[in-house]
Amino acid sequence: MKAIKEIINEGLQRQRRNNITFLTGAGISSASGIPTYRGVDGIWIKGTKFYKPESFGTFMHFHHHPKEVWQYTFFRKKMFAEATPNSAHYDLVDIEKLLQERFHLITQNIDYLHQRAGSKNIYEIHGNLREMRCSDECSKAVYSMPEEIPLKAHDEDLTSDEMGLLVCPKCGEITRPNILWFDECYNERNFKLDTTLRIAKNTSLLMILGSSGATNLPNKLVQQTLRYGGFVIDVNLEDNMFTENFKDKKNYHSYRATVSEFLKVFNEELERYETA
């Protein structure tokens, strides 16, 4: 098996299909104090006390409890706003400066920490908490969440005036956060499905940081990069869905390290490549 440095180096050298792509998940933000969804301390559970993410984070649940989901949304926004980016977020900003247009950052996170650190070329495949859209999908319009609504503590409800700001201006139906729920499908319009698959196709080196591969599109991205001859380095401390799905593929490498350990190695190779 090739050493990790060799793989990074070979990926950086490639001239065809030469995107260098990072795929990040909740694990990259845990050092910022944001709990991962699926851990024991998962924020869905913490935020709502009694629901599992798979049932709380669904359109079906929103349909029956829109107010509760909106209150929870403003609670999460508060949690994200109070967190600060960590060294891994900042390392990716530095890497982008060196790689420029070759650099792509695909994130499953909706915490906005990559943007706050300074990353530019970001694709948020699970949506974001800055926008909302009609829950009835009466149009394709996406609206900014009203800034007049203050962020909420865990047990703080939205007032009826505040709820009044969360209606669709076109049809009067309640709006919803522009994020992807567990019972919904990816698409290009809100989640950059086609764009990210095209990026993955043209990627010589795809690095996975802090994702367990439990959702569909990240797996498709890995598949796509491998199919077109790129390398995939999955940085993880234990087996996950990616290892399960791709461990037998020649160009898939599961690298046992923390994100910061890996980024140190990556930066050394990048520096060597830049000065060569």
Ligand SMILES: [Zn+2]
């Ligand atoms: Zn509407």
